Amino acid sequence: MTRRRKWTFLGIGVVLLVLLIGWLQYTDRGHRAEFLIGGALVNLGYLMQDHLESYDFKHEHQHHISPDDVWKEIQEQNALSASVRSWLPRTARHPLVALVVCMDARIDTNELTGDTRHYYYVIRTAGSVLSEKEEEMLELAVENGVELVVLTTHSDCAAEKTAASPEKRKKYPALSQAVDEREQRIREFLVRPAIASSIESGKLTVKLINIDTMTEKMLPR
Numbered sequence: 148m149t150r151r152r153k154w155t156f157l158g159i160g161v162v163l164l165v166l167l168i169g170w171l172q173y174t175d176r177g178h179r180a181e182f183l184i185g186g187a188l189v190n191l192g193y194l195m196q197d198h199l200e201s202y203d204f205k206h207e208h209q210h211h212i213s214p215d216d217v218w219k220e221i222q223e224q225n226a227l228s229a230s231v232r233s234w235l236p237r238t239a240r241h242p243l244v245a246l247v248v249c250m251d252a253r254i255d256t257n258e259l260t261g262d263t264r265h266y267y268y269v270i271r272t273a274g275s276v277l278s279e280k281e282e283e284m285l286e287l288a289v290e291n292g293v294e295l296v297v298l299t300t301h302s303d304c305a306a307e308k309t310a311a312s313p314e315k316r317k318k319y320p321a322l323s324q325a326v327d328e329r330e331q332r333i334r335e336f337l338v339r340p341a342i343a344s345s346i347e348s349g350k351l352t353v354k355l356i357n358i359d360t361m362t363e364k365m366l367p368r
Contacts (some may be wrong), residue, residue, distance in 0.1 A: 189261070244268070245267070246299065254358060276328070286339060296351065302359055304360075
């Protein structure tokens with residue numbers, strides 16, 4: 148291939164790259180493509196990390212690991228993450244959504260919507276149960292601009308199983324009682340004057356959903 152032809156192909160490539168960047172940056176379809184590609188890359192990152200046993204808290208050939216070892220590992224992983232964030236900063240955004248989610252580690256709030264852009268307040272509690280302080284925190288979030296509150300439960304919930312077991316209820320009475328009172332707590336939240344008036348005026352929507360733990364699909368309940 149002659150030098151002239153090489154420069155011709157290079158020029159065509161540059162023009163196509165510029166057109167692609169312009170399409171991504173300045174068209175609605177391009178923006179959607181960026182959002183989908185970004186979500187795919189996040190999931191690719193999960194896939195790439197998931198099998199790396201050398202970064203597990205319990206390594207393959209370790210018979211015992213102490214709490215101090217776990218803390219050391221968290222610090223090392225945080226140092227890696229923070230170093231990346233220092234040269235890939237995130238845009239500051241005000242959350243428009245508040246999610247109440249069980250503390251079960253199988254539920255990943257980033258994966259629920261495929262959106263990692265800081266539009267979400269997240270409250271995690273055992274069994275997704277609200278207490279008075281969480282109700283107040285949600286009310287404060289609404290006062291500060293939140294327009295959607297999503298109250299979730301999920302399948303295969305350990306807290307629900309505990310409340311359903313006579314033996315475990317004796318061992319974990321406070322947790323069991325909290326699960327028993329979950330729906331009552333939701334009703335109390337919905338009739339709080341500030342929340343009720345925001346819903347009535349159309350400034351706030353509250354959704355009750357159940358998450359499929361295996362797929363993280365959100366279903367109405």
